Amino acid sequence: MTQVADPSLHRVVIVGGGFGGLYAAKSLRRSPVQVTLIDRRNFHLFQPLLYQVATGSLSPADISSPLRGILSDCKNTSVLMDEVIDIDPQQQIVKMQGQNIPYDSLIVATGVSHHYFGNDHWKTTAPGLKTIEDALEMRRRIFIAFESAEKELDPVKRQAWLTFVIVGGGPTGVELAGAIADLAFKTLKKDFRSINTAAAKILLLEGMDRLLPPYPSDLSEKAAVSLTKLGVTVRTQTLVTNIEDNIATVKQGDLIEQIPARTILWAAGIKASGMGKILADCTGVVLDRVGRVRVEPDLSIAGHPNIFVIGDLANFPHQGEKPLPGIAPVAVQEGKYLAKFITEQLRGNTLPPFQYEEVGNLAVIGQNAAVADLGFVKLSGFLAWFVWSFAHIYYLIEFDNKLVVMVQWGWSYFTRNRGARLITGESTLGRIETASNGDGRSPLERKSPVEV
Amino acid sequence: MTQVADPSLHRVVIVGGGFGGLYAAKSLRRSPVQVTLIDRRNFHLFQPLLYQVATGSLSPADISSPLRGILSDCKNTSVLMDEVIDIDPQQQIVKMQGQNIPYDSLIVATGVSHHYFGNDHWKTTAPGLKTIEDALEMRRRIFIAFESAEKELDPVKRQAWLTFVIVGGGPTGVELAGAIADLAFKTLKKDFRSINTAAAKILLLEGMDRLLPPYPSDLSEKAAVSLTKLGVTVRTQTLVTNIEDNIATVKQGDLIEQIPARTILWAAGIKASGMGKILADCTGVVLDRVGRVRVEPDLSIAGHPNIFVIGDLANFPHQGEKPLPGIAPVAVQEGKYLAKFITEQLRGNTLPPFQYEEVGNLAVIGQNAAVADLGFVKLSGFLAWFVWSFAHIYYLIEFDNKLVVMVQWGWSYFTRNRGARLITGESTLGRIETASNGDGRSPLERKSPVEV
Numbered sequence: 001m002t003q004v005a006d007p008s009l010h011r012v013v014i015v016g017g018g019f020g021g022l023y024a025a026k027s028l029r030r031s032p033v034q035v036t037l038i039d040r041r042n043f044h045l046f047q048p049l050l051y052q053v054a055t056g057s058l059s060p061a062d063i064s065s066p067l068r069g070i071l072s073d074c075k076n077t078s079v080l081m082d083e084v085i086d087i088d089p090q091q092q093i094v095k096m097q098g099q100n101i102p103y104d105s106l107i108v109a110t111g112v113s114h115h116y117f118g119n120d121h122w123k124t125t126a127p128g129l130k131t132i133e134d135a136l137e138m139r140r141r142i143f144i145a146f147e148s149a150e151k152e153l154d155p156v157k158r159q160a161w162l163t164f165v166i167v168g169g170g171p172t173g174v175e176l177a178g179a180i181a182d183l184a185f186k187t188l189k190k191d192f193r194s195i196n197t198a199a200a201k202i203l204l205l206e207g208m209d210r211l212l213p214p215y216p217s218d219l220s221e222k223a224a225v226s227l228t229k230l231g232v233t234v235r236t237q238t239l240v241t242n243i244e245d246n247i248a249t250v251k252q253g254d255l256i257e258q259i260p261a262r263t264i265l266w267a268a269g270i271k272a273s274g275m276g277k278i279l280a281d282c283t284g285v286v287l288d289r290v291g292r293v294r295v296e297p298d299l300s301i302a303g304h305p306n307i308f309v310i311g312d313l314a315n316f317p318h319q320g321e322k323p324l325p326g327i328a329p330v331a332v333q334e335g336k337y338l339a340k341f342i343t344e345q346l347r348g349n350t351l352p353p354f355q356y357e358e359v360g361n362l363a364v365i366g367q368n369a370a371v372a373d374l375g376f377v378k379l380s381g382f383l384a385w386f387v388w389s390f391a392h393i394y395y396l397i398e399f400d401n402k403l404v405v406m407v408q409w410g411w412s413y414f415t416r417n418r419g420a421r422l423i424t425g426e427s428t429l430g431r432i433e434t435a436s437n438g439d440g441r442s443p444l445e446r447k448s449p450v451e452v
Numbered sequence: 453m454t455q456v457a458d459p460s461l462h463r464v465v466i467v468g469g470g471f472g473g474l475y476a477a478k479s480l481r482r483s484p485v486q487v488t489l490i491d492r493r494n495f496h497l498f499q500p501l502l503y504q505v506a507t508g509s510l511s512p513a514d515i516s517s518p519l520r521g522i523l524s525d526c527k528n529t530s531v532l533m534d535e536v537i538d539i540d541p542q543q544q545i546v547k548m549q550g551q552n553i554p555y556d557s558l559i560v561a562t563g564v565s566h567h568y569f570g571n572d573h574w575k576t577t578a579p580g581l582k583t584i585e586d587a588l589e590m591r592r593r594i595f596i597a598f599e600s601a602e603k604e605l606d607p608v609k610r611q612a613w614l615t616f617v618i619v620g621g622g623p624t625g626v627e628l629a630g631a632i633a634d635l636a637f638k639t640l641k642k643d644f645r646s647i648n649t650a651a652a653k654i655l656l657l658e659g660m661d662r663l664l665p666p667y668p669s670d671l672s673e674k675a676a677v678s679l680t681k682l683g684v685t686v687r688t689q690t691l692v693t694n695i696e697d698n699i700a701t702v703k704q705g706d707l708i709e710q711i712p713a714r715t716i717l718w719a720a721g722i723k724a725s726g727m728g729k730i731l732a733d734c735t736g737v738v739l740d741r742v743g744r745v746r747v748e749p750d751l752s753i754a755g756h757p758n759i760f761v762i763g764d765l766a767n768f769p770h771q772g773e774k775p776l777p778g779i780a781p782v783a784v785q786e787g788k789y790l791a792k793f794i795t796e797q798l799r800g801n802t803l804p805p806f807q808y809e810e811v812g813n814l815a816v817i818g819q820n821a822a823v824a825d826l827g828f829v830k831l832s833g834f835l836a837w838f839v840w841s842f843a844h845i846y847y848l849i850e851f852d853n854k855l856v857v858m859v860q861w862g863w864s865y866f867t868r869n870r871g872a873r874l875i876t877g878e879s880t881l882g883r884i885e886t887a888s889n890g891d892g893r894s895p896l897e898r899k900s901p902v903e904v
Contacts, residue, residue, distance in 0.1 A: 042599060042875045059511035061872035068643035069873075078645040081599040081875075098603070132876050147494060147533040151550070191520035193530045420513035421521075423494045423533075424584050 009034040009076075010346055013094050013103035015084050015275060017044050017067045020109035020311030020331035025077050026070075027339030032346065035077040036101055038094070042066055042081050048328060049392060050129055051172060054138035054265075055179035056421030064132065084275065087282050089304055105342050108275050108293075109311040109335070112326060115269035115290060122243045126264040129172055136424065138265060142180065143423050145263045146188060149195045156260070162200040163261040165248045167240050168268030169206025170213070171363040174223055176265055177204040178366035181230040183421075186367075202231065203259065205238045205250060207268070212371070214325055215361050219371040222380040226365045270326065272313055283307065288315045292323070297353030298341060299334055310334035318356060328395070329359045362388045461486040461528075462798055465546050465555035467536050467727060469496050469519045472561035472763030472783035477529050478522075479791030484798065487529040488553055490546070494518055494533050500780060501844060502581055503624060506590035506717075507631035508873030516584065536727065539734050541756055557794050560727050560745075561763040561787070564778060567721035567742060574695045578716040581624055588876065590717060594632065595875050597715045598640060601647045608712070614652040615713035617700045619692050620720030621658025622665070623815040626675055628717055629656040630818035633682040635873075638819075654683065655711065657690045657702060659720070664823070666777055667813050671823040674832040678817045722778065724765055735759065740767045744775070749805030750793060751786055762786035770808060780847070781811045814840045 010033045014021045017039035025037050046063040053060055071077045086095040087106070094101045114128030127137050142164070149161035162184075166177045184200035191197070204211070204227065210220040211227075211234065224234045235252060242249035248259045272291030280287050285301040286294045292315040295301055299308045299316065311331035315323040324330045337354045344351050360374035362384070370384035379387060462485045466473045469491035477489050498515040505512055523529045538547040539558070546553045566580030579589050594616070601613035614636075618629045636652035643649070656663070656679065662672040663679075663686065676686045687704060694701035700711045724743030732739050737753040738746045744767040747753060751760045751768065763783035767775040776782045789806045796803050812826035814836070822836035831839060 042595060042873075059513040059872075060876065061511040061874055064874050066643070066873050068640070072642040079643075080603070082603070132874070143494060151532070151534070188520075190524040191518070191531075420511075421494075421518050422513055422516050422584070424512065 010342070011036070011102060011104045012107065012342060013038065013101055013105075014107045014109065015039075015094065016109035016111060016311070016313075017041070017079075018047070018109055018111050018311055018331060019328045020335045021107065022067070022070065023332045023335030024107050024109070024310070024338050025074060025335075027336045028342070029074045029076065031076075031339065031343040033076060033105075033342065035074070036080055036103075037067065037071065037077060038080045038082055038084060038096070038101070039067060040081070040083045042068070042079075044070060045132060046392075046395070047130070050132075050135050051175040051179060053132070053135035053420070054129055054176065055142065055183060056139055057179070059420050060132045060136070084278070087278055087307075089282055089307060092306075104306065106307045107335075107338055108279060108307070108309045108313065109331065110273040110275040110313055112270040112272050112290070112292070112312040114266055115271035116266070117269055119243075122266070125243050125246075126167060126266040128266040129176070138176075139421070140423050140425055141263050141265075142183070143421050146184075146192065146195070146197060147423070148262070150192050151194075158195065159199070159201070160246060160260040161262045162195070162197070163259065163263070164200065164202045165240075165259060165261045165264045166202070166204045167248075167264065167266050169204055169208070169211040169234070169236065170267060171361075173204055173206070173267035174211055174227065174363050174365060176267060177202055177227055177232045177234075178230055178364065178369075181227070181232050182366050185231050198231075200231075201233065203233045203235060203261075205240060206234075206236045207239050209237050211236065212361075212363055215363075215371065215373050216378060219373055219378055219380060223363065223365055223371045226369045226371075226380070230366045270312070276313055279307070279309065288323070298351070299338060299354050308338055310338060316354065316356075324356055325361075327361070330356060333357065362391060364388050462794070463488070463554060463556045464559065464794060465490065465553055465557075466559045466561065467491075467546065468561035468563060468763070468765075469493070469531075470499070470561055470563050470763055470783060471780045472787045473559065474519070474522065475784045475787030476559050476561070476762070476790050477526060477787075479788045480794070481526045481528065483528075483791065483795040485528060485557075485794065487526070488532055488555075489519065489523065489529060490532045490534055490536060490548070490553070491519060492533070492535045494520070494531075496522060497584060498844075498847070499582070502584075502587050503627040503631060505584070505587035505872070506581055506628065507594065507635060508591055509631070511872050512584045512588070536730070539730055539759075541734055541759060544758075556758065558759045559787075559790055560731060560759070560761045560765065561783065562725040562727040562765055564722040564724050564742070564744070564764040566718055567723035568718070569721055571695075574718070577695050577698075578619060578718040580718040581628070590628075591873070592875050592877055593715050593717075594635070595873050598636075598644065598647070598649060599875070600714070602644050603646075610647065611651070611653070612698060612712040613714045614647070614649070615711065615715070616652065616654045617692075617711060617713045617716045618654070618656045619700075619716065619718050621656055621660070621663040621686070621688065622719060623813075625656055625658070625719035626663055626679065626815050626817060628719060629654055629679055629684045629686075630682055630816065630821075633679070633684050634818050637683050650683075652683075653685065655685045655687060655713075657692060658686075658688045659691050661689050663688065664813075664815055667815075667823065667825055668830060671825055671830055671832060675815065675817055675823045678821045678823075678832070682818045722764070728765060731759070731761065740775070750803070751790060751806050760790055762790060768806070768808075776808055777813075779813070782808060785809060814843060816840050 012033045012035045014024055014037045017037055022044050025035050028035050043064040043066050049063045052058040067079045082096045084094055092103050113130050116122050145161045149158050152158040164180050166173045180202050184197045188197040211223045212220045227234050238250050238252040240248055241251045246262050248261050248264055250257050270290055276287055276291045276293050279285055279293055283304050292313055293309040294315045295309050299310055301307050312326035318324045341351045358375045362372045364370040368385055369381050370388040372379040372384040372387050464485045464487045466476055466489045469489055474496050477487050480487050495516040495518050501515045504510040519531045534548045536546055536548055544555050565582050568574050597613045601610050604610040616632050618625045632654050636649045640649040663675045664672045679686050690702050690704040692700055693703050698714050700713050700716055702709050722742055728739050728743045728745050731737055731745055735756050744765055745761040746767045747761050751762055753759050764778035770776045793803045810827045814824045816822040820837055821833050822840040824831040824836040824839050
């Protein structure tokens with residue numbers, strides 16, 4: 001299918017195919033512009049459900065959609081799988097390894113990754129959750145932990161395999177903790193012979209004084225109660241000060257404790273993607289503490305009215321105060337705003353500044369509960385979970401008809417089964433340790449039952 | 453959940469959780485034995501559908517089921533995720549890295565991998581299809597090929613990216629070729645802007661004089677006709693003599709040809725898994741040309757009446773002639789036979805020798821056609837495809853209620869969508885080459901339409 005650049009058309013280049021970039025491209029579908037969407041990956045990732053891949057409920061493809069597929073009907077849009085290495089605002093060119101793309105308007109929407117607060121060496125021990133690969137690595141670690149516990153004869157080491165520490169009590173941490181609790185206390189209960197998976201310890205650590213700090217405090221409280229009921233140990237005002245040799249050192253006030261844990265998952269802190277720095281270098285725009293780009297009321301960057309930053313990478317002061325949170329609805333609204341902004345600009349019109357319309361905050365807790373702050377109403381428990389499911393299915397279906405996810409959810413809701421708990425990757429057996437008693441006996445040869 | 457070994461029970465150790473091992477374990481469920489199933493992976497893989505993962509139709513988890521989940525209701529069975537490194541037939545012990553497991557009866561069912569006929573260095577260029585990792589690697593290569601073609605400006609190099617060579621015209625080769633044809637000529641047609649995906653060349657090479665050599669020859673003919681209609685170039689009596697620098701050298705009679713192709717997929721030749729050699733070393737059993745273990749009429753190995761080999765790893769002379777083919781129904785029947793054999797043995801009874809009941813041969817060709825030899829009837833076209841779908845869904849549902857696959861299939865049948873075409877893995881962009889014109893211009897800047 002051949003399509004040639006019409007040199008008379010306004011050229012919009014979008015970097016990043018997340019919610020912001022994707023909705024900008026889709027919304028420009030009928031505008032007299034020529035759009036190029038550049039992404040390092042060939043798919044859009046539905047990040048809000050990444051924790052379900054990490055815990056074996058969904059497959060990567062269930063929460064991903066090929067960008068070309070989503071945009072195939074947007075005839076004015078080309079998708080390019082490539083990585084931007086520089087921007088030249090004078091020549092209005094985006095540079096990649098092998099080619100340059102000229103733009104008239106540039107939208108940067110490359111998001112954020114996780115941040116270890118200066119302890120980047122923790123990354124290998126305590127992986128974060130931003131990409132499909134991250135999620136598969138978490139999944140591998142979680143299920144290898146149970147497999148290793150099953151083989152371990154030393155009760156202390158076995159408990160370390162059955163201890164899961166989740167660092168960070170935001171939505172991702174809360175969702176991971178709830179899902180691991182579901183796994184250990186429900187899904188896997190009947191699957192092992194030597195261990196009791198219900199002996200698992202799941203610790204959720206949060207540095208602030210409550211879970212879900214951006215939410216209303218009564219929802220934070222409800223989330224903590226729900227998680228505790230599921231079997232999660234919630235510890236607030238608790239900081240991780242060291243991660244080494246499968247031991248997490250945590251500090252709560254003056255109390256310092258060492259927790260032996262083979263599985264430590266990172267759900268704290270964000271750091272802007274590298275595009276923030278590239279933009280700062282070439283335009284002098286100001287970055288905030290975590291590297292996000294401070295944007296003007298129309299989402300452009302100071303002094304460069306044709307370069308825009310949206311989504312998690314943007315620091316947009318909401319009502320002159322805190323930056324807007326890094327959630328999908330913000331990115332979607334910003335993408336749609338820019339599509340309209342550019343279209344109107346071409347007609348010689350101007351738009352009022354971007355204004356975020358609150359849609360609320362949602363976090364799910366295990367299989368039946370969630371907390372939701374919808375602005376006009378606050379929900380918790382099953383009703384919030386129902387709203388959460390509906391909201392996610394709605395978004396998923398809107399651009400890729402992910403009927404399959406609905407079936408998968410319906411099915412596992414009633415069966416409590418989790419079919420996607422595969423341990424994959426090249427060195428699958430690498431991380432499993434051998435039984436530690438050294439006498440070569442198997443757990444099956446033990447004379448007496450082992451209660452763990 | 454604690455369960456202790458009852459020392460009075462007969463101990464059956466099964467190595468390998470494929471069709472053979474799994475059905476042996478399931479069928480021993482009510483027998484007075486204690487079963488240990490050992491596998492390197494934590495899941496059973498439905499290998500017949502692996503090509504659908506490789507071509508982006510299904511996700512790994514859709515065709516895999518956690519072994520513990522499948523066997524959780526078999527209370528006399530323990531699952532062990534580990535790798536067997538040796539066997540001691542005198543002491544009746546299976547050895548792993550960290551532990552030994554004693555057995556009274558041993559069932560080895562570890563299958564086969566692919567074979568490069570002495571050209572193991574082709575492996576990196578022409579990956580085979582036996583594991584989930586293999587399938588994801590094929591998927592990555594197939595979709596990166598289209599992405600790279602989209603960026604390539606040199607028409608010769610572009611065509612090399614759009615050329616897919618499949619080596620081996622057995623069921624796997626036929627199914628891969630058909631699926632890639634569906635992708636190029638239907639699914640991806642609307643998704644690219646610079647290339648015409650229908651310009652793809654898909655070559656299926658077979659060394660024998662017809663496709664699907666074990667099938668009746670009229671079905672081979674029908675398969676070739678169907679594939680040709682789909683757009684696949686079928687070449688029989690064609691051998692690959694070299695694979696180097698993205699060029700496949702092929703020989704057809706005296707004709708030697710060099711085919712520039714960036715994607716070469718291996719679907720030829722099998723080689724027994726390493727357990728064959730371990731068994732030969734410790735028992736002196738005879739291996740066949742490809743390393744499979746020659747078994748006695750009761751599936752045991754000569755001189756060791758309590759060691760059995762089943763599935764693809766076994767060479768069982770069918771009606772005194774050719775070995776049984778390496779297909780799921782053979783393994784399933786062998787597994788069930790052994791369960792009965794061992795159970796009857798414990799009661800002091802003997803069973804007649806194993807006898808394979810023909811269920812037929814099936815191979816699918818693209819989205820609407822297949823060939824099926826059911827013994828009493830030979831089918832081709834849509835009807836065969838329908839039988840094929842039904843047979844696979846039946847097997848899948850029998851042990852894991854893979855309702856999701858059915859929905860996925862139904863959905864993509866009507867929409868021609870393939871949602872699982874993700875390019876994943878650490879060095880995602882590594883294999884994409886940059887545009888070769890060197891002037892840094894993008895395909896979008898080209899002045900004239902490029903017809904490819």
